[in-house]
Amino acid sequence: MSETYRNLIGGKWVESATGTTFRNTNPADTSDVVGTFAASGPADIDEAAVAAKAGFEEWSRIPAPVRGDVLKRAGDLLTERKDELADGMTREMGKPLVETRGDVQEAIDTAYYAASEGRRLFSYAAPSELPQKMGVSIRRPAGIFGIITPWNFPIAVPSWKIFPALVCGDAVVWKPAEDTPWSAVKFVEILLEAGLPENVIQLVTGFGPEAGAPLTTHRWVTGISFTGSTAVGCKIAAACGEQAKLVSLEMGGKNAQLVLDDADIELALEGVLWGAFGTTGQRCTATSRLLLQTGIHDEFVDELVQRAEALVLGDGRKRGTDVGPLINEEARDKVAKYVRIGTDEGANLRTGGEIPADKRLAGGWFYRPTIFTGVEPAMRIAQEEIFGPLLSVLMVENLDHGIEVMNDVRYGLSSSIYTQDVNAAFQAIDRVDAGITYVNGPTIGAEAHYPFGGVKDTGNGHREGGWPVYDFFSDLKTVYVDYSGRLQRTQIDT
Numbered sequence: 001m002s003e004t005y006r007n008l009i010g011g012k013w014v015e016s017a018t019g020t021t022f023r024n025t026n027p028a029d030t031s032d033v034v035g036t037f038a039a040s041g042p043a044d045i046d047e048a049a050v051a052a053k054a055g056f057e058e059w060s061r062i063p064a065p066v067r068g069d070v071l072k073r074a075g076d077l078l079t080e081r082k083d084e085l086a087d088g089m090t091r092e093m094g095k096p097l098v099e100t101r102g103d104v105q106e107a108i109d110t111a112y113y114a115a116s117e118g119r120r121l122f123s124y125a126a127p128s129e130l131p132q133k134m135g136v137s138i139r140r141p142a143g144i145f146g147i148i149t150p151w152n153f154p155i156a157v158p159s160w161k162i163f164p165a166l167v168c169g170d171a172v173v174w175k176p177a178e179d180t181p182w183s184a185v186k187f188v189e190i191l192l193e194a195g196l197p198e199n200v201i202q203l204v205t206g207f208g209p210e211a212g213a214p215l216t217t218h219r220w221v222t223g224i225s226f227t228g229s230t231a232v233g234c235k236i237a238a239a240c241g242e243q244a245k246l247v248s249l250e251m252g253g254k255n256a257q258l259v260l261d262d263a264d265i266e267l268a269l270e271g272v273l274w275g276a277f278g279t280t281g282q283r284c285t286a287t288s289r290l291l292l293q294t295g296i297h298d299e300f301v302d303e304l305v306q307r308a309e310a311l312v313l314g315d316g317r318k319r320g321t322d323v324g325p326l327i328n329e330e331a332r333d334k335v336a337k338y339v340r341i342g343t344d345e346g347a348n349l350r351t352g353g354e355i356p357a358d359k360r361l362a363g364g365w366f367y368r369p370t371i372f373t374g375v376e377p378a379m380r381i382a383q384e385e386i387f388g389p390l391l392s393v394l395m396v397e398n399l400d401h402g403i404e405v406m407n408d409v410r411y412g413l414s415s416s417i418y419t420q421d422v423n424a425a426f427q428a429i430d431r432v433d434a435g436i437t438y439v440n441g442p443t444i445g446a447e448a449h450y451p452f453g454g455v456k457d458t459g460n461g462h463r464e465g466g467w468p469v470y471d472f473f474s475d476l477k478t479v480y481v482d483y484s485g486r487l488q489r490t491q492i493d494t
């Protein structure tokens, strides 16, 4: 049974001004229609911005700890509905239930963190250089934020952006990914139930160029927080630059796991299986390069290939499924394209490289976990983000060579080193160009209260998670109070 869902603008569920809709299907079984959703356009964004303006007026005046209480209730509701949400999210985007439950849990953690931040939102004071004068900075709500999100974490990633924005007193217009609008509807329903005033969040569903782009150029929008591809992120940054809007970008990755000869091999095997094939490789932090030191290379690969072949593909809602489908046809075609590229480049296809023959999987966008060995650093499969279950294995001589290869990509999100040598681990921590380095853990698995983000083409210097994100969503005003009763001139010789 499939339902029709609408946009949320000014607290009302409304049809889009375009009058057009789109159907979203289950990637594990495309005959299963998740729902019909509004295919919105610029007029919808404009209406949403009008509502958000009114929402901002109201919400920005409410004390931050009281705003935090709404997030606390949102966290409670997410907790109550964790299973029901996870089921719908898996139906909508394919990853196994254990992972969609984790996705909701990350939003719960973020909600409770945000609730507590309502009682901090620290700024700072410093002693003035003049007598009888005080200087202090205070944090103020910043305005209306456009939130543009991907489908791979349909609840967690939006929560990283929307919850901090709300605690800071901002209003939100959210354009979720066209592949996960159902999850977005459920998310805003929870915020309304938690007591968020009706104009504070607007949900506008639809496609990037039609519904996302107008948000990035709307004159009332203070800033954009985006997660997705580097190509789209850079376009958004350019649009924001035209109007001096704030912009926070979380984009691509080409994350490597380096395994040195002295590593705990069992641990490293478990790590790379989870890092490379969890979420069908569709995470910005997914392990897409495995760097093996020469001494362990052959043995490691043999064992890894066996274990990759044992992973059970299937509907993420079925017990026993390890790996779900790709998100859509285009994503699966992209993986197949890179298998051809890797083969043409001369890499050695060790396993996978095809659509599974199993008839029970024919209705969905499945692709077999794929491993290439003999990959050279300059090959496209070692350089470009594929966003699927394709792992490139490279051989490295030693720690220095490993770090050099690791850094030789345009991205810098996550990284991982497996070793028992504390010196090697700390050298990697110092020298790997990435926003995240794991020691003896896979490249995936962020915690809500630590900064998250990357360097180089992965981002533009902002971080989500922890408290740095609250800097993005609030303004600092510096207040000087001169209580000397005379004109005191800073920097002027007397």
Ligand code: NAI
Pocket: 148, 149, 150, 151, 152, 175, 176, 177, 178, 206, 207, 208, 209, 211, 212, 213, 216, 227, 228, 229, 230, 232, 233, 235, 236, 250, 251, 252, 253, 283, 284, 285, 331, 334, 385, 386, 387
């Ligand atoms: P995308 O970057 O096209 O989409 C992300 C979001 O941006 C969606 O909500 C989309 O509607 C919106 N968008 C697209 N074009 C826009 C525009 N011109 N203006 C404003 N908003 C726009 O990512 P997509 O198509 O889902 O995936 C393509 C590739 O992007 C993947 O294969 C992967 O390489 C990368 N990606 C990376 C993610 C990450 O977590 N860093 C998440 C999703 C995708």
Ligand code: MG
Pocket: 024, 025, 026, 027, 092, 179, 327, 328
């Ligand atoms: Mg779909």
